[in-house]
Amino acid sequence: MFTEIKHTLRRMRGASIGWGIGLFAxxxxxxxxxxxxxxxxxxxxxxxxxxxxxxAFFPNxxxxxxxxxxxxxxxxxxxxxxxxxxxxxxCANLLVGDEEKGILDLLVSYPVxxxxxxxxxxxxxxxxxxxILLASWLGWLIPAGSSGLNLSAVELLQPFLPLYVVLxxxxxxxxxxxxxxxxxxxxxxxxxxxxxxxxxxxxLANIRTELGSIYKLTPxxxxxxxxAIEGINWETLAGLTGMTxxxxxxxxxxxxxxEIRVGGEGGWKLPKLAFGGRRT
Amino acid sequence: xxxxKAIEIRDLHKSYGRMxxxxxxxxxxDQGEIFGFLGPNGxxxxxxxxxxxxxxxxxxxxxxxxGYDPQKNxxxxxxxxxxxxxxxxxxxxxxxxxxxRYYAELRGNHVDKDYMYQLADRLGLDLDTPIKNLSKGNKxxxxxxxxxxxxxxxxxxxxxTSGLDPLMQQExxxxxxxxxxxxxTIFFSSHIINEVESLADRVAIINQGVVIEExxxxxxxxxxxxxMRVRFKNEVDTHRLNQVPGVSLISNGNxxxxxxxxxxxxxxxxxxLGEFPVSDISLQRQSLEEVFLAYYKTER
Numbered sequence: 001m002f003t004e005i006k007h008t009l010r011r012m013r014g015a016s017i018g019w020g021i022g023l024f025a026x027x028x029x030x031x032x033x034x035x036x037x038x039x040x041x042x043x044x045x046x047x048x049x050x051x052x053x054x055x056a057f058f059p060n061x062x063x064x065x066x067x068x069x070x071x072x073x074x075x076x077x078x079x080x081x082x083x084x085x086x087x088x089x090x091c092a093n094l095l096v097g098d099e100e101k102g103i104l105d106l107l108v109s110y111p112v113x114x115x116x117x118x119x120x121x122x123x124x125x126x127x128x129x130x131x132i133l134l135a136s137w138l139g140w141l142i143p144a145g146s147s148g149l150n151l152s153a154v155e156l157l158q159p160f161l162p163l164y165v166v167l168x169x170x171x172x173x174x175x176x177x178x179x180x181x182x183x184x185x186x187x188x189x190x191x192x193x194x195x196x197x198x199x200x201x202x203x204l205a206n207i208r209t210e211l212g213s214i215y216k217l218t219p220x221x222x223x224x225x226x227x228a229i230e231g232i233n234w235e236t237l238a239g240l241t242g243m244t245x246x247x248x249x250x251x252x253x254x255x256x257x258x259e260i261r262v263g264g265e266g267g268w269k270l271p272k273l274a275f276g277g278r279r280t
Numbered sequence: 281x282x283x284x285k286a287i288e289i290r291d292l293h294k295s296y297g298r299m300x301x302x303x304x305x306x307x308x309x310d311q312g313e314i315f316g317f318l319g320p321n322g323x324x325x326x327x328x329x330x331x332x333x334x335x336x337x338x339x340x341x342x343x344x345x346x347g348y349d350p351q352k353n354x355x356x357x358x359x360x361x362x363x364x365x366x367x368x369x370x371x372x373x374x375x376x377x378x379x380x381r382y383y384a385e386l387r388g389n390h391v392d393k394d395y396m397y398q399l400a401d402r403l404g405l406d407l408d409t410p411i412k413n414l415s416k417g418n419k420x421x422x423x424x425x426x427x428x429x430x431x432x433x434x435x436x437x438x439x440x441t442s443g444l445d446p447l448m449q450q451e452x453x454x455x456x457x458x459x460x461x462x463x464x465t466i467f468f469s470s471h472i473i474n475e476v477e478s479l480a481d482r483v484a485i486i487n488q489g490v491v492i493e494e495x496x497x498x499x500x501x502x503x504x505x506x507x508m509r510v511r512f513k514n515e516v517d518t519h520r521l522n523q524v525p526g527v528s529l530i531s532n533g534n535x536x537x538x539x540x541x542x543x544x545x546x547x548x549x550x551x552x553l554g555e556f557p558v559s560d561i562s563l564q565r566q567s568l569e570e571v572f573l574a575y576y577k578t579e580r
Contacts, residue, residue, distance in 0.1 A: 003382070003385040003386055007382060011371075101369055102365075102367050102368075102369030103369050103370060103371060105335065105365050105367070105369065106363065106365055106368065106369070106370065106423075106426075107386070108333070108335055109333050109335070109358055109361065109363035109365075109436075110358055110383070110386040110387060111355045111356075111358040111359040111386070111387060111388070112355075112358075112386055113354070113355055259335065259336040259337065260330075260335040260336065262326070262330075262365075262367055
């Protein structure tokens with residue numbers, strides 16, 4: 001299993017470095033921009049002119065002058081979607097991607113259990129995602145004192161934990177779907193679609209209260225976002241973690257029983273119609 | 281189950297939906313032998329190998345590999361087996377040496393690295409080249425090295441010399457014979473009849489999910505159809521030979537020469553020829569390819 005963890009990290013190093021550097025730079029820039037916000041006259045009044053449908057996606061936008069509101073608006077409100085796509089694509093291809101390329105065919109002939117492959121690759125993904133978020137946290141942390149955010153390292157770290165769990169949750173959904181659907185790209189599309197729909201519900205439920213009952217059933221309802229700076233809600237975090245574990249365990253169970261396809265084989269087929277076809 | 285057997289397969293059935301890939305396959309492979317597995321495309325060769333490795337699960341039947349059940353103890357099977365797939369794919373961005381290092385790590389580093397590099401050297405592999413830049417033949421060499429580097433007790437190889445030039449094919453045959461001399465059992469499938477004929481101690485022919493014949497290559501050849509050329513001292517009515525059981529006349533040159541196709545025992549024909557003024561007889565040994573093709577045609 002440890003070999004697979006190392007190997008997965010090696011394979012994901014490009015993504016880890018790219019995302020890590022990008023989010024580090026973004027954090028550095030946005031942290032330094034915080035003090036400039038106070039100097040912008042009429043900023044809050046201007047916000048009121050934005051369409052409510054748009055403002056609905058940033059629930060703390062009118063609190064933007066505070067560190068929590070600022071970080072929630074400019075980072076935690078939409079990073080679930082942006083980094084979420086990385087998680088979905090990575091996990092949908094974690095095992096099934098290699099199966100479709102024909103690479104898994106050789107690897108499962110080695111004396112590593114299916115569980116070893118599964119958990120090794122998943123843990124590799126989780127470590128890579130943690131590295132990306134760590135880089136992002138450092139981007140906010142380094143200028144935190146001079147930027148006026150005045151948040152400690154622990155306070156800054158706290159909201160990254162629920163974000164991490166949400167990313168692994170949607171990765172787990174993608175991983176499970178890759179075990180159930182005929183192709184990794186279908187799993188990517190389905191899991192990505194679920195992530196997008198959930199994100200849209202975050203905003204739409206603020207405008208259309210009738211969507212609230214559906215929104216309350218989705219993972220992002222339990223996501224604290226920037227509010228975790230003041231303290232993590234361990235109950236909701238435990239709930240999210242439980243959901244994550246459930247999807248991962250189901251995916252693991254399916255992989256243990258999976259028939260490894262030769263690259264390119266397999267898929268759903270529509271049932272043949274009783275009529276049709278060329279008559280001679 | 282017999283512990284002297286490397287592979288024992290009993291009544292193996294495997295279906296993919298409605299398609300029956302294996303319909304009661306029975307195979308015995310003794311330890312230390314080279315066993316060839318022949319069959320047309322879609323016959324069930326790869327399905328059989330993948331069942332042996334627990335990549336896919338049969339609907340019924342049993343398999344024992346070196347005394348282990350692959351479904352109950354797959355890791356034990358994988359420890360003793362070296363596998364070369366028919367459709368070999370590896371991570372494209374790895375260099376050859378890094379790929380081999382990764383495979384060695386997956387074996388818990390129970391690999392003699394000197395032996396691994398020796399194999400690579402014999403096959404002329406450049407270890408610093410990325411896999412994606414290798415030709416098909418060179419990728420096959422990497423596949424051979426990873427299959428053999430841990431000196432497995434059983435080699436499962438699907439078309440081992442696919443993509444290799446004739447010189448490299450010969451080198452691989454030498455390596456396989458050396459492995460056999462070292463006690464390794466080799467189970468391989470191939471479309472190259474000469475390869476099977478020259479390497480295999482025993483051959484099984486599979487078609488439509490059933491093993492239709494299993495024997496030493498020589499026995500297989502001798503059991504089957506042969507061609508005989510008979511020259512007579514003068515013109516005779518060669519069509520009378522068509523009436524001999526198992527004999528059919530292929531051609532006759534003005535009645536003085538007859539080309540005959542003989543199935544099975546020669547005794548009837550030899551006795552029939554006693555009535556003819558025969559001046560010369562030559563028997564053309566059927567190749568395994570002709571035997572093979574004859575099976576394809578009769579079973580389809």
